[in-house]
Amino acid sequence: MLPVIADFDGDGDADVSIADGDGVYVFAGTGGLLWDAPVTDSTCCPGITAFDFEGDGGYELLLHDFGSIYMYRGDTGQNLYTAQRTNPTNFEIPIIADIDNDRQAEIVVALYDEFGSSGGIIAYSNVGDNWVAAPRIWNQQAYHVTNVTESGAIPRVPTPIPQAPAVFRATTAACQ
Numbered sequence: 001m002l003p004v005i006a007d008f009d010g011d012g013d014a015d016v017s018i019a020d021g022d023g024v025y026v027f028a029g030t031g032g033l034l035w036d037a038p039v040t041d042s043t044c045c046p047g048i049t050a051f052d053f054e055g056d057g058g059y060e061l062l063l064h065d066f067g068s069i070y071m072y073r074g075d076t077g078q079n080l081y082t083a084q085r086t087n088p089t090n091f092e093i094p095i096i097a098d099i100d101n102d103r104q105a106e107i108v109v110a111l112y113d114e115f116g117s118s119g120g121i122i123a124y125s126n127v128g129d130n131w132v133a134a135p136r137i138w139n140q141q142a143y144h145v146t147n148v149t150e151s152g153a154i155p156r157v158p159t160p161i162p163q164a165p166a167v168f169r170a171t172t173a174a175c176q
Contacts, residue, residue, distance in 0.1 A: 002093065006050035008074030009034060010058030015074075017061055019046045024063050026077065035077030041065035047093035050074065053105060055132040062094045064109055069094060069124070071107075083124065085109060095138040099123055105134035 001018045008015040013029035021041045026034045039046050046065040053060050059074045064085060071081040092110045099106050104125065112119030125131070139148040146159035 002045070002048065004048050004050050004061070006052075006059035006061075006074070007057070008050070008059050008061065010056065010075060017048055017050070019048045019063055021046065024048060024061070024072075026061065026074065034075065035072075037063075037070075037072065037077050037079070039063065039065045040067055049093050049096060051096040051105060051134065053126075053131045062096070062107060064092075064094055069107070069109055085111070085122070096134050097138045098134045098136045101136065102129070103133045104129050105131040 001020055004017045005014050006017075007013060008017065008026050009028060011029075015027060015029050015034065017024065017026045019025070019039055021039060023036050023039050024046070025036045028034050046063055048061060048063045050059040050061050052058065053071075060080065061072045061074055063070045063072065067084065069083050069085045070079060072078065073080055094107050094109045096105050096107055098104060099108060107124040108121055109124075110119065111122055135150060137148055137150060137152055139152070139154075146155065148154055
């Protein structure tokens with residue numbers, strides 16, 4: 001399981017989410033379960049990430065499993081969006097970045113078949129293109145906002161996570 005750290009409930013404290021082949025679980029920073037939802041994935045490992053798409057202080061959780069990609073409201077688990085995406089999983093995660101330089105976030109996910117013979121990526125944006133701005137780069141699966149600069153440079157000494165924004169496998173909104 002690959003954890004995600006973000007402020008899902010908007011209280012200013014870091015929360016944690018994990019997912020396995022049966023479910024996704026979001027825990028408050030105090031350890032209590034905020035919500036859970038079913039996952040359909042017998043191929044391996046559903047991927048999760050987070051971003052505050054609405055700019056309201058609460059992160060949304062993105063999950064993709066064998067059949068779909070989902071966006072959940074971070075504080076309640078309300079399903080905000082689902083798109084079909086039949087694809088085996090193997091620890092790949094959705095990423096959030098401004099891939100077309102329009103100062104708006106997009107979601108990017110990998111596509112491939114179980115034999116590795118076809119694949120590619122697909123990008124999603126929202127109707128009205130009103131998601132908040134996102135950084136233009138997401139450089140690795142273990143991404144956190146201080147391990148790469150907007151230019152792609154890797155800091156010699158990244159800011160330690162306790163001193164940086166409290167997110168891991170998630171990103172913060174870019175300045176407008």
